[in-house]
Amino acid sequence: MxxxxxxxxxxxxxxxxxxxxxxxxxxxxxxxxxxxxxxxxxxxxxxxxxxxxxxxxxxxxxxxxxxxxxxxxxxxxxxxxxxxxxxxxxxxxxxxxxxxxxxxxxxxxxxxxxHTPDAKAVEAYARDYYRSNPKAFEVPGETKVSHILIAGDTPESKAKAEKLLAEIKGGADFAKLAKENSDDKSNAEKGGDLGYSPAGRFVPEFDKTVAGLSKDKPLSDLVKTQFGWHIIQFADKRPARTLAFEEVSDKLKADSMTKLLSDKRLEKNKALIKDAKIHEDALKAMGAEKPAVSAPVKK
Structure with a gap:
């Protein structure tokens, strides 16, 4: 080797x-x-x-x-x-x-x-795939929220979360409080911003609360999950939609180039071996040459 x-x-x-x-x-x-x-x-x-x-x-x-x-x-x-x-x-x-x-x-x-296909052939293949597979380009509705997490399941952690919720309801800046208090450090510096997410992204209690928020009801009550106490704020909602071709064209064209070249390679390989004669007996004989597995020996 x-x-x-x-x-x-x-x-x-x-x-x-x-x-x-x-x-x-x-x-x-x-x-x-x-x-x-x-x-x-x-x-x-x-x-x-x-x-x-x-x-x-x-x-x-x-x-x-x-x-x-x-x-x-x-x-x-x-x-x-x-x-x-x-x-x-x-x-x-x-x-x-x-x-x-x-x-x-x-x-x-x-x-x-x-045998690299030209740009016209690649685009034509990509557009044909896009038209033939509409479900592949469907995206679900998404909701954008921010949250403040107070970790733990103690009277003290709940009391802290309740105090923050009261401050927000009184007009305090949600993002500022998130930066200063949230125990979810992955997004605290962004004011607790979790970005756009489809239904089912979060743990059930959190997810259910997000589903109930809207512009008319932008702030949740305290939400208890396995991570602790959350305060969730609604920011925006995007309806389910189908991505436009222009949004996915770069990836589709790259995939189409790969597929068209792969098809050409397959044609080439088939042409090379179209007259091949397989000697089945010789292949079976190879399998028969495998060493026999010995039975375990008692000591």
């Missing part, structure tokens, strides 16, 4: 990082006769997602770790060559499969580039 991964990395580097490999390689690590170059490191990084690759290139410690790993791997591969491991049929097959995996991946990337 070590050798097959090393070969895969090398081939991927040769196929993908063409710009980096055009320059003369610079040695970044030497151990004995083994030399690891910047091109080797870039080839290894080609296996990583672009964001991880960029972070690694900006971090000398990470690059050093990759170089030392490559050196150890290369030395192990040399040992494998010397002691005959590389000559076994199984290892040769693994090396070949690793090579084919890397080359086929790069070929598919090339295939994608030449």
């Amino acid at each position: 070590k050798m097959s991964r090393q070969l895969g990395v090398a081939v991927l580097g040769l196929c993908v990082v063409t710009g980096a490999l055009a320059a003369q390689p610079a040695v970044v690590l030497e151990v004995g006769t083994v030399k690891v170059t910047d091109q080797d490191v870039r080839a290894e990084l080609a296996l990583a997602p672009p964001s991880a690759r960029e972070r690694a290139l900006d971090n000398p410690a990470t690059l050093k770790q990759i170089a030392t790993t490559l050196a150890a791997r290369r030395l192990l591969a040399q040992e494998a060559e010397k002691n005959g491991i590389a000559n076994s049929a199984e290892v040769k097959a693994q090396v070949q499969i690793a090579k084919e995996r890397v080359l086929s991946t790069v070929r598919m990337e090339q295939f994608d580039a030449s």
Whole structure:
């Protein structure tokens, strides 16, 4: 497996990082006769997602770790060559499969580039999906509320909550009291603002109270939940609606691009193996080679 991964990395580097490999390689690590170059490191990084690759290139410690790993791997591969491991049929097959995996991946990337649908095709597919799946773009009604939480189930916590409720009813600023008193620190600094939420978002007692609030009745009485005592203030309500295409077009177009390319890939793969002949007997024979499970032995 070590050798097959090393070969895969090398081939991927040769196929993908063409710009980096055009320059003369610079040695970044030497151990004995083994030399690891910047091109080797870039080839290894080609296996990583672009964001991880960029972070690694900006971090000398990470690059050093990759170089030392490559050196150890290369030395192990040399040992494998010397002691005959590389000559076994199984290892040769693994090396070949690793090579084919890397080359086929790069070929598919090339295939994608030449079969990328144009903007018109992507938009047409996205709009067709939008029209055909209206329920996928329905959003429920949402209510925006703020709350003040006084944690605990003690006479003192209830008394504090009652005092705050009286102050609010007397004209005190809800947001100010929330910042100064609420035990829900995730939103206290925002004046207790919980944003817009659909029904069912909160614990039942809280949710039921929110459902009963409106512009005509914007302030709740004390609400007891497992977290303590709440005072809830209504802010706004949005009715259920269907999202307009323009609101979801970016995601739909990205998904459509992926789907159209995936369909092209599937067509390509089907075309490649359309004349394949499956040798069922050989496959069944493989299953028959599984080692038998021994019965437990009594001691």
